[in-house]
Amino acid sequence: MKKIEIFTDGACKGNPGPGGWGALLRMGEHEKEMSGSEAQTTNNRMEMTAVIKALEVLNQPCEIVLCTDSKYVIDGITKWVHGWQKKGWVNASRQPVANAELWREMLAATKPHKITWQWVRGHNGHAENERVDQLASDAAKSVA
Numbered sequence: 001m002k003k004i005e006i007f008t009d010g011a012c013k014g015n016p017g018p019g020g021w022g023a024l025l026r027m028g029e030h031e032k033e034m035s036g037s038e039a040q041t042t043n044n045r046m047e048m049t050a051v052i053k054a055l056e057v058l059n060q061p062c063e064i065v066l067c068t069d070s071k072y073v074i075d076g077i078t079k080w081v082h083g084w085q086k087k088g089w090v091n092a093s094r095q096p097v098a099n100a101e102l103w104r105e106m107l108a109a110t111k112p113h114k115i116t117w118q119w120v121r122g123h124n125g126h127a128e129n130e131r132v133d134q135l136a137s138d139a140a141k142s143v144a
Contacts, residue, residue, distance in 0.1 A: 001114065002027060006054045006066045007128040008073075010046025011136035018144040019043065021050035022135025024128055025057070032057070033131075037139040044072050046136065048102040055109035064115045069122030069129055077106060078117055 005026040012019040019041035023034045034053060038046070047070035054066075068074060081103050084091065089100045097103065120126045122133065 001061060001063045004062045004064045006064055007132045008050035008054055008068045009129065009132040009136045010043055010050050011133065011140045012041060012043040012046055013140050013144045016040060016042045018140050019046040020136045020139025021046045021053065022132040022139065023050045023054035024132050025054055033135060035135040035139040037143045039143045045099055045102060047073050048099060048106060050136065052102065052105050052109050055113065061112040064113050065118060066115050067118045067120050067128065069120050071119060074117050074119045076103065081107060
């Protein structure tokens with residue numbers, strides 16, 4: 001299995017508002033930057049989209065260390081999502097899960113891979129996190 005590092009971030013100019021996402025994929029010395037935007041979205045949706053888009057470009061199962069500054073993504077994918085699935089996509093308050101369609105996409109995108117999820121503190125000098133934050137912010141500004 002190929003070993004890949006992925007760094008992701010999302011940004012929103014207003015929440016909701018114009019948003020962007022950024023991702024950096026690294027395999028050894030090779031790197032690929034990705035970004036995109038939506039005219040009207042939320043920060044959480046952009047955080048999730050960054051992860052999904054990064055995973056979707058991989059064309060074979062990989063061993064991945066995925067770094068994000070989003071507690072929403074980390075907690076959602078490692079703690080909450082399987083319970084939501086079992087309960088028919090309702091949360092503890094018996095309300096529909098926010099962003100359920102993106103959680104489903106994320107689950108599908110993660111399926112072929114072995115992923116270690118790592119939370120990094122945002123805006124704290126982590127070089128790759130700062131880089132994907134800039135990609136996401138620039139993408140959000142492009143539609144603002």
